Amino acid sequence: MREVILLLAEVVNMFHEIIWEISDRLGLGLTDKELHFWVIGILGVIGLLFVDLIFHAISKWSITAISFLFTFAMVLVFVFAVEIQQRITGAGNMEFADAAYSILGFFAFCAAYLVIKGIFRWTSKS
DSSP states (O other), rough: HHHHHHHHHHHHHHHHHHHHHHHHTTTOOHHHHHHHHHHHHHHHHHHHHHHHHHHHHHHHHHHHHHHHHHHHHHHHHHHHHHHHHHHHHOOOOOOOHHHHHHHHHHHHHHHHHHHHHHHHHHHHHO
């Protein structure tokens, strides 16, 4: 878990440093808050463009797939928040395996839901 958080932090830091250097070379003199505005803004819009393309393509097949992806993103955020909270409060160990099992639980329950949904659709058409 620690390694994943460090990797994510390194990616954000890389963008932070690139934009910071561009800002300095252009003489913009951005404050740290302004730099955060630009870094998160740029990363966010890149993410939005990517997600928008993917969701438009998926919407032609299934709205449930979009619901799954959105919920999966929320579950990932929640899982990381729980692991970080455990580290801060000492209520448990911050481990990647805990996060992996959490995600596995989400997949298992989603699979069960989709099987039940499929059975209801199959039986209602008969």
